[in-house]
Every structure is written in structure tokens, then in C-alpha cells.
Amino acid sequence: MNAPVIEAHALQKTFGVTRALAGVDLAIHRGESVAIMGASGSGKTTLLHVLAGIITPDSGSVTFRPSEGAAIDVAALGESARSRLRRERFGFVFQQGLLIPELTAVENVALASMINGVSRKDAIPHAAAWLAALGLAGMEDRRIGELSGGQAQRTAIARAQATGAELVFADEPTGALDSQTSSEVMDALLWSTTGQGRSLVVVTHDAEVAARCTRTIAVRDGRIIAAAVNA
Template structure:
């Protein structure tokens, strides 16, 4: 726990006249599940995007230390380097999944491997194994529109995990789901991440989702605020 997988310092990000991040420091411990909460416009999604290398901060650093121990500063990478990092080292689950509707469940998951150079047969086998482990056996050949919302999110979780990503980012992964399905999706997300020694960072507005994570950060006006202030 003394060696964070992500260590961000003095992050700032401005969009026009809006300061989305105003000097944020955060450490994400290896193997933890971290929930980031806050009202709309608080900066929580911007923080996730900066930590994940989706966007670069205006100032500050984001140090990623993979299991190999070779520390990387995500904030200073080029867009090409960040894209490769996201593709090979990070996994993502978004509210709507962002799955390709023309592809089947197994094709959506296998594609994440094939983009990185894995042969189709091997990628398909690994995709099938992940879908089976997440309770989707027999649904491999269904297109996304033929799945329920919860099933589609489990496909997205499988896609995020199939590459062996050490760090999973989830942005409102249960936001479009009812309470029962939300619980099932969080079960799948936590089982496939922290239960396997991986790390999860999740942005959520749902108190029940946050309560299931090992730690919660609350944001307001682009900064992290103490729990007693945020409450």
C-alpha cells in the first residue's frame, strides 16, 4: 500500500472560463476501489479523464506505476503515447458501455485484444472465458441490442478486463440501471477488479455504489473536500 499505482499532484484543467480542476492531489493505492463523488460540474469526471490519460491536464503530474515498476508520467505523454497506454494498460467502463452495436458480445470483447495484435482465435477464446465468468455463457453471439442493460454492462466489463489491464476506470457504470441491476453490475465489477488484485476508480453519484468501494473522495468546485465538509 506504500506504492500507489497512480499518484497525481497539483492537477489543473480549465475549459474556457470554467476551472474544472483547481490543484488536485490524489493517490490511488494498488488494489483498492476508489469512488469519486460530487455534484454535476464538481470536476469528478474531468479528474477521472485526466487520471486515465483521456485528456491532458493544463498543469500537474500523473505518475502511473505498473506492476513492472517502470514509472510513467501520463500527463507529459503525447496523445499517441496516452492512446497506447489506455489501450494496453487501462480498462474502461462507461455509463452506456460504448459498445459497438453491429458486433456481437464476443466480438466486442475480442476486439480489445485484436487491436493489440492478438490473433482472432486466441482473442475469441479469451473473450468467451470472460463472458462465461461474468454470467453471460450462451449469449456470446447476441448483438448488444439483444441484451439487457445489465448484460451489456457486463460485456463492457469483460472488454475492460480481457487485456489484463491493471487499472480500471468506470464513469457512472450503473447510472442507467435500476437498483437491482446496479447491484449485480457492481458485483461483477468488484469481482473482476479488486477481487483479482486489480485497481478500480469509479465516478458515481450513487451513494450505494460508493459505499461498496474501499474509499470515497468527494469533489466540489474542482477540488477534493474533506468528508465532513462535503457531507
Template sequence: MNAPVLQARGLQKSYGPTVALAGVDLTIHRGESVAVMGSSGSGKTTLLHVLAGIISPDAGEVTFSPSAAPPVSVTALNEGARSRLRRESFGFVFQQGLLIPELTAVENVALALMITGQPRDAATAQATTWLGALGLAGMEDRRIGQLSGGQAQRVAIARAQVTGAEVVFADEPTGALDSRTSGEVMDALLWATSQQGRTLVVVTHDPEVAARCSRTIHVRDGRLATQEVSS
């Protein structure tokens, strides 16, 4: 088993009287692909958002251990530092991709690098390489509306990985896709993350998607109910 890349201890989060996380302990190892499943309102998306530093828990701690730097307490960082961590070390793929429709595929991917200070030409070159690796060569100049749902999700995957993100968080990345396209997107997502030694945390309601991951965590009423390791 590889070293831990994310460790959560005693995570608690409530929204008014609703308890979303009720003392979650979780360790995710480098190179794992972890599926998080649970019914609506179980706390699975809140767990992903706390692990990724998008929201802060009411109590508990998340520690991120980069490959080439000392561990950092995500929960102890201020908002600016968490934003920088998300921008430089984490990648995100959501159900609708959250791509910018006015930009082309290559511009959407290159933007992730340009935000970190890379020049446009260098960012575009890296974005083009990633799009080609994910089967989108020749589609770089298409706007998002000119792509299929599966193609747009591969653009989102390229954007998530072009910065070298060590952990990619995906929230229902195949939820709007048919079963064949869903399989193709999972192929691309796993290739870009765990098959490169990086880590994937994916919230999904689809057992076929979860079965592709190395481990599945079931969340119920804000707690980890069961865990399964794929054979």
C-alpha cells in the first residue's frame, strides 16, 4: 500500500439542524481510485468538498501529503491558501464539467495553467498535448457546445490534470452520460489519474463506475457505513 495522500480525522459538518458529516475518519493512499457512494443527503458530496478544501468542516482535520513537500493541514489554511492549494495541487471534474462555453477546448484547458502564471504559448502547448492524449486531437479549436457530452468531460479531465494535480476530485462525472460514453469517460479518468500514480476520489451513484475504482466507500447519515476493495 502506498503512503497516505489524504487523511481525514473526526470530520463534522452541519447545515442548521441537518448533520452532513458526523465524525468521519478516512485515509486515502497515493495512486488509489476511491468511489464514494450513498443516497441523496447521505453526506458524500459534503465529504468530497471538505477533503478538497472547498468548504471547511465544523470540527476535525484534513491533512494533504504532497509527493515533494511536507504535509499540510488543509483545514488550518485560510481561504487564500486553500484556493492556491486547489489551483496547484488538486483537480476537479463535475457532472456538467463547468467549462467556459465561450472558450475553445484548448483555451479551457490552457486557462488552468495561465492562472498559475504560465505564458499562453506554453500553456496552449501543454493543453494540446493533454487533449491529444485523451483522444481529442483535431478538436482543440471547437467550442464546448460543438462537442458531445463525453468529449466535453474529457476536456474537463484534461483541465484537471494539465497542472499536474496529485489528487483529482470528481462529482458524478458520468451522471449525464449514457452507459457507453460513461465507460469511455471512466477509461479516460482512470488513465489520467490512478494509472499515472495519481489519486482519484469520485462521488457516484453508478455501481458500474464504482466497480472500476480500487475501493468503494459507502456513506450513510454522515458516517462511513461500509468499505469494499475491488478484486
């Protein structure tokens, strides 16, 4: 198997007296999807945040290997460099989408590219193409409050892909959705990531969501206690 797109080694993270990560090793390969499961407080979201460079570990390393260029020691980067890495190389989908309600769907998606220096003239049609690919053609000019929960999440998925992110992190992306909409959102998320040769890391409480990923990692008390390849 090729080198991991992102690899963590001996991650430790403590918040006060709580040990959120207690020596985690994990490798994510290009083109695979990995679900991280565990009870509340198990450390699964902290693990995602450390992998994504949102927070830094107390010790240990996180190495990101882009398709082009040298490997990046994520944990060693300063705050501004980590922010740039997240903006340019990673995509994010959260439970509530975190979309800007004052903007239209296409403007929300285009904003990701515009922040990276792409002109509005170029970003808007690119964003519209991603919305269309995810089944939202004709909804480009709707504001977020005019979309259903599933449509809003697909808009968030389009935003995560608009910059060409090689690695997408999703934190409970279906947590607020009914089972049918959840399945549709996972269809969109998998198609737009692993379906395009990209990688996906999903934190979820939903066993059905996890089962659709390549692998499932179980976390408890800041440690990986089980790992399984899904059929």
C-alpha cells in the first residue's frame, strides 16, 4: 500500500486533568474513508481536531503527505501556517454545516475558493458545478434557511471540495438528519471524496454511517481500542 496521506504517531493531549489522547497511532491512506467511533468524551473529536491541525498535541507527530510537494509536519506548524494548511489542503463538514446564512448556496461554496485568492468570476461557476454534481442544480441562489437539512449538508460538502481538498474531515455530518437523508448525505460525501481518489475521516455515533467507510476505528479513554476493515 502507498504511503499514508496523513499519519499520526504517539499523540498525547490533555485538557486540565482529562487525558483526551493517550498515545494514538493512526494512518489514513489516499482514497480510503475511516470512521472514528466512541462514546462522548472518548477522545474521537480531539483526534480529528489534532489530525486536521485545529489544535496541536502536547506530544507526538502528525505528518501530512500531499500529492505534490514535501511532507508536512502538521503538529510543528505555527497557528498561521496551520490555518493556511486547513484552508488550502483540507476540507471540513460539521454537524450543523456552519454555513453563512446571509449568503446563497453558491456564494457559500465559492467563498472557500475566494479566500484562497480565486476571483469571484471564476469561483462562482466552479461552485455551481459542484452544487450541480451533488444534486443541487437550480438551488444556487437559495439562502441556507431556504434549504432542507440534507440540502444544506450537501452544500457544505460542495464547499469542502471547492478548493480541491485531498483530505476531508467530517464531524457527525449526519447527526442532525433522519435515516433517509443521512444515507443521501453519505452518498454525496463518499462520492465527492473517495469516489474522486481523495480521503475522508468521519467522526460518528452512527454504526450505519461507519459501516459505509473503508475502516472503523473505535476510541475509548483517548486510545484506539479496536480497528476493523469493513466488508
